[in-house]
Amino acid sequence: MTFQDRYPVALRLYPYRRSGDQDAATPVRHPVVIAGGGPTGLAAALDLGRKGHPVVVLDDHEGVGLGSRAICFSKRTLEIAHRLGPGPGLLEEGVIWQKGRVFRDRDEIYSFDLLPEEGHRYPAFINLSQVQFEKFLFEAIEHARAEGVEIEIRGGNRVDAIEATPDGTRIEVMTPEGAYNLEADWLIACDGARSPLRNMLGLGFKGRVFEDNFLIADVRMTADFPTERWFWFEPWFRSGDSALLHKQPDDIWRIDFQIGWDIDRDKELKEENILARVDAMLGEGVKYELVWSSIYTFQCRRMEKFRHGRVLFAGDSAHQVSPYGARGANSGVQDAENLAWKLDFVLRGLAPESFLDSYDAERIQAADENILNSTRSTDFLTPKSEISRTFRDAVLTLAARHSFARPLVNSGRLSVPCTYDGLPGFGPDMLGQPARSRPGAPAPDAPVDDRYLLDLLEGEFTLLGLGIEVPKETQVDGISVAGLALNDVSIGDMLRERYLGEASSAAYLIRPDQHVAARWREFDLDGVQMSVRNAVGKGDE
Amino acid sequence: MTLDLEPNLSDPDGFYEALLKAHEGLSDKESVELNARLVLVLANQIGDPATLAAAIEAAK
Numbered sequence: 007m008t009f010q011d012r013y014p015v016a017l018r019l020y021p022y023r024r025s026g027d028q029d030a031a032t033p034v035r036h037p038v039v040i041a042g043g044g045p046t047g048l049a050a051a052l053d054l055g056r057k058g059h060p061v062v063v064l065d066d067h068e069g070v071g072l073g074s075r076a077i078c079f080s081k082r083t084l085e086i087a088h089r090l091g092p093g094p095g096l097l098e099e100g101v102i103w104q105k106g107r108v109f110r111d112r113d114e115i116y117s118f119d120l121l122p123e124e125g126h127r128y129p130a131f132i133n134l135s136q137v138q139f140e141k142f143l144f145e146a147i148e149h150a151r152a153e154g155v156e157i158e159i160r161g162g163n164r165v166d167a168i169e170a171t172p173d174g175t176r177i178e179v180m181t182p183e184g185a186y187n188l189e190a191d192w193l194i195a196c197d198g199a200r201s202p203l204r205n206m207l208g209l210g211f212k213g214r215v216f217e218d219n220f221l222i223a224d225v226r227m228t229a230d231f232p233t234e235r236w237f238w239f240e241p242w243f244r245s246g247d248s249a250l251l252h253k254q255p256d257d258i259w260r261i262d263f264q265i266g267w268d269i270d271r272d273k274e275l276k277e278e279n280i281l282a283r284v285d286a287m288l289g290e291g292v293k294y295e296l297v298w299s300s301i302y303t304f305q306c307r308r309m310e311k312f313r314h315g316r317v318l319f320a321g322d323s324a325h326q327v328s329p330y331g332a333r334g335a336n337s338g339v340q341d342a343e344n345l346a347w348k349l350d351f352v353l354r355g356l357a358p359e360s361f362l363d364s365y366d367a368e369r370i371q372a373a374d375e376n377i378l379n380s381t382r383s384t385d386f387l388t389p390k391s392e393i394s395r396t397f398r399d400a401v402l403t404l405a406a407r408h409s410f411a412r413p414l415v416n417s418g419r420l421s422v423p424c425t426y427d428g429l430p431g432f433g434p435d436m437l438g439q440p441a442r443s444r445p446g447a448p449a450p451d452a453p454v455d456d457r458y459l460l461d462l463l464e465g466e467f468t469l470l471g472l473g474i475e476v477p478k479e480t481q482v483d484g485i486s487v488a489g490l491a492l493n494d495v496s497i498g499d500m501l502r503e504r505y506l507g508e509a510s511s512a513a514y515l516i517r518p519d520q521h522v523a524a525r526w527r528e529f530d531l532d533g534v535q536m537s538v539r540n541a542v543g544k545g546d547e
Numbered sequence: 548m549t550l551d552l553e554p555n556l557s558d559p560d561g562f563y564e565a566l567l568k569a570h571e572g573l574s575d576k577e578s579v580e581l582n583a584r585l586v587l588v589l590a591n592q593i594g595d596p597a598t599l600a601a602a603i604e605a606a607k
Contacts, residue, residue, distance in 0.1 A: 379560070382560045382563070382564055385564070385567060386563070391570070391571075392575060392578075393567075393570045393573070393575070393578040394567055394570070397563075397566065397567065401563075404605075404606075407605075408552040408605060409552065409553055409554060410551065410552050410553055410554050410555060410556075412554065413554045413556065413559040414556075414559045414560075414562075414563055416560065416563070419560065
C-alpha cells in the first residue's frame, strides 16, 4: 500500500525520520509500543515514559490532525495533565467557562451553572482545540526526553499487520521508505474510532448509530458573545433542528448544527451552504472566517473487552460516544492514566499480568457510564419516534414555565470521572462517609496549606493520614507506599468536609491514579497491606 | 398538599429513559392509550383534588 494521509495535518510535529530499527537484521523488541499519537496515545506514552519505561509511539501521520474535534477538557483531565506536566499551560491557554444557556426558538428556557466548587486547582472545564491539547502533550514529551525519558514518536509509521506471539506482538510497519518489522512486549492501540488494529484482530465494535447528521464548523470572529455554552432547540434561525455555540481560545467559536438524516453530504459541506447556515445564526453583518468543518453522525458503541492478551485498547478505539458530553478525549486520557500505572506495575514485576484485567473492568464501567449518558442525551436531541418527540416538546414547553421540567432538558450531560463502585480491588471502607471520597472514587482535590492535596500525591500509592500519624514509607511486597500525615493545622474546612465529614481522624489509601482504594478511622498496618495487595490484583494470594 | 413545580425527580434522566422505553414499539394509538393510563395511575397516587386541579392547569 502506498503512503497517503487520511486527513490533513495541522502541525507537523514529528516528521518521518528513518529509525535504526528499519535497518536491523532481526526485528527489534520494545517493552511498550503505542499505535496512535492522539490525546490517548500521547498521554499513555508520557505517563509510562516518566515512570521509566522506554516507549515507541507509531503514528501514520506526521503530526496533529487539522480541526478542533474535541474542545472541552474536564477537571479530571487537567488534574492528570498536571501530574504529567502540561496542566498549568493548558489552564493558561484554555477558555474557562461554567455557564450554559438552553434556548428554544428565541426564548431561553433553562440555564445551568457548573458552580465551580472552591478549593480545586482546576476548574470544571476549559475549552481548547484538540490541536492545542495534543501540542501541549507533545511538548511535555519533548521536555521529558530532554531529561532522559525514553519516548520516541515515529511519524509516518503505519501499522499494517500485527501477529500475536506467546509473549507479545509482532508488528509490521509501513513507512514512506518501505516496510519493517518490530516486536512489542505490550501493544497499546490508541488508533481512534476506526481503529485499524481492532479490525486486524477481527474484533467487534457494537452499539448504536443515531439516525442524524451534525454539521460542525469552527469559525474565527471577534464577537462579544459571552463565554457560555449556548444551545438551541428548534432555533429561530432555522439552521438546524438544534444548534450549539461555544467559545474556544484565539477568537475561534465552535458551532454545531443538527441537519437531519437524509442529506447530501457533499452538498452540505460546500462552503456556500455552510456559510448560509452560519449567516442565519450570527445575523447580518457579522464578520467571520470559516476555519474548519465536518459532518458526523452520533454513535455509541464499545468493544466487548479492552484487553486482548498483550494488546490493550484505549480511547476511541475501545469506545465511542456522541459528543455534547465531553466524554471522548476526556475518557481516553482517563483510560491512559488507568492503564499506565497498572502496566508499570506489571513491567516492574510488582503485579501479575492478570492485574491488567482490572483495566478492562474499570474502564468498561466508565465507558458504559459514558455511553448511557451520551445515549440519553442523543435520544433527547434526536427523538427516534413520534411519541419521543411529543415528550421532548412537552418537556421544552413545560421547562419554559416550570422549574421542575428543567432537569429533564438534556442537551448533553457533561462528564465527571467514573467512581469504580462494586469492582474488585477496592475496600474496605471503615469510615463510611463522606460518600464522595469512598473507595473507587477519584480523590477530590482540596487546599492543603498553600498547595493542593493532589499535588502531594506523587504517582505512587499514598497513605494519607488525617489527624493521625502514618509511617513515612510502608513496603508491601516491594510496593512502596508513601506516607502523608496532615495534622489539624493543615486540615482546612474543605479537606475536612471532603475527607473526614463527621470523623475526627482517617487514613486513606490512594492509588497511583489518585483513586481512593480504601479508608479507615485509624492507621491499620495489616489492613493497609491487605488493601495494597488487593488493589494490585493479588487479593487471592 | 400543594402542587410541587420545583424539581422533585431524584433521577430525571433515568425516569425519562424508562418513560421512552415503555413506549418503544407501540403504535401511535397504543402510545396515547398508555399515556392515558399512566396519567390515571399517577393521579391516584396524588389523590388530593385541589392538587390534581392545579396539575391540570399547569399542564394546559
